[in-house]
Amino acid sequence: MQKIKVTANDSKRRLDRFLRKYLERATLGSIYKIIRKDVKVNGQRKDNNYVLEEGDEITLYLSDERIAALSAPKKAASRRKSKKTFTVIYEDDNILIANKPFGLLTHGDRNEKKNHLANQVKDYLIEKGEYNPRTEKVFSPAPANRLDRNTTGLVLFGKNSDALRTLNRYIREDRISKFYRTIVYGNLEKKLELHGRLEKDSDTNTVAIYDVNETEGRAIETIVTPIQPLRNSTLVEVDLVTGRTHQIRAHLASIGHPVIGDSKYAKGPAKGFNHRLYESCHLSTQLLHSFRLEFRNCDGPLEYLNGRVFEAPLPEQFEEILEELSK
Structure with a gap:
């Protein structure tokens, strides 16, 4: 059994989406089955679409071995730090605006999974002490917009869950x-x-x-x-x-x-x-x-x-x- 305390960065996510990231090797069908039989939030059964709030306590009624198997990364090899090639145009506690250089992917793809802008920004924030992947359950800083590999310029990043959600909403609402x-x-x-x-x-x-x-x-x-x-x-x-x-x-x-x-x-x-x-x-x-x-x-x-x-x-x-x- 394992108890998970929902932090600010984990809040406002649906229960099924949280567990899909937390138990990243589990299939979607397995996630739904686990929610039906092996999960309680604050001591109660919840639906797949229950929206988590900060301070909620998720209890997983699974063995430690099962949880470890489902949450283990697909590739055990650790990733080397990506060399920083972007520049910072603006940064505060919530957002970062990067100037992406030519030839760099915004996200990884099947050919380049390590050295891309998203990883470079994460490594930059780790080095500054503003992001610790070991203490975060499922959140990681991520871009709200995307540029093609050979397009240069401004890419928006949310440094916390609330900021990233807000940036995505601003883009959807043409703000x-x-x-x-x-x-x-x-x-x-x-x-x-x-x-x-x-x-x-x-x-x-x-x-x-x-x-x-x-x-x-x-x-x-x-x-x-x-x-x-x-x-x-x-x-x-x-x-x-x-x-x-x-x-x-x-x-x-x-x-x-x-x-x-x-x-x-x-x-x-x-x-x-x-x-x-x-x-x-x-x-x-x-x-x-x-x-x-x-x-x-x-x-x-x-x-x-x-x-x-x-x-x-x-x-x-x-x-x-x-x-x-x-x-």
């Missing part, structure tokens, strides 16, 4: 505006408010853009503002109103102004432009930078962020390409 800087092929002379629908093809890892009146996919909105005309291209700012996979890249390509360096969505003359840019500046992938975050209508534990604006400087390669195309 954080996300602005990107990029260079697009061709001359864009006026501000555009683009509407359409986007459908993802998981097999090819690409997306298709449809007219706003079509039924395929999900609704998208992208606002593009030209900043500076360049040689056969334009420096622009993009307001990502809806945040879908590859939205900026595909939406801009659909109007004939693909992001420079983007071999996946560029067509026709844009491909030749990209080839010449690779030879002169070694740009081999999309040039896209998450430049600015604006908080508005904030309430709850992060209300103090209301009206705050955070920016990440352009990466060195971006500046070099901007200079080259300005000649």
Whole structure:
């Protein structure tokens, strides 16, 4: 038998979701069975969807050996500390805003499970003494938004459970505006408010853009503002109103102004432009930078962020390409 005291970081989670993280090797069916037969909260049986509160006591009526087997990590080998390659744009007791460099995943994937931004931030907080994985039951600091491997810029992290939940809610409720800087092929002379629908093809890892009146996919909105005309291209700012996979890249390509360096969505003359840019500046992938975050209508534990604006400087390669195309 084991008793678990629910902490602030564990609270406001459903019982089944808490146990899925706590007993990470148990199947979902096993979790439901354990809740029916082998779990009490504050001495009482609870449903799967019971929401835990700070101070609740969970009792697991399982042997220590069974609990150890179900909660053991899938791989026993310990993870080495990830080398810190991000910079901190802003940090307080609740949140951290990281500037993600080029080539770094936000989360791990099947090919890279160790050195990604989420692990780098966790190691940074462990080193500062602000996060101890040994004392936390199921919570770990995590990103509220995600950038592609080759997209640089601002990523939001919640340092505690309440802050992470609030950031996720702000994003769902459109209380954080996300602005990107990029260079697009061709001359864009006026501000555009683009509407359409986007459908993802998981097999090819690409997306298709449809007219706003079509039924395929999900609704998208992208606002593009030209900043500076360049040689056969334009420096622009993009307001990502809806945040879908590859939205900026595909939406801009659909109007004939693909992001420079983007071999996946560029067509026709844009491909030749990209080839010449690779030879002169070694740009081999999309040039896209998450430049600015604006908080508005904030309430709850992060209300103090209301009206705050955070920016990440352009990466060195971006500046070099901007200079080259300005000649």
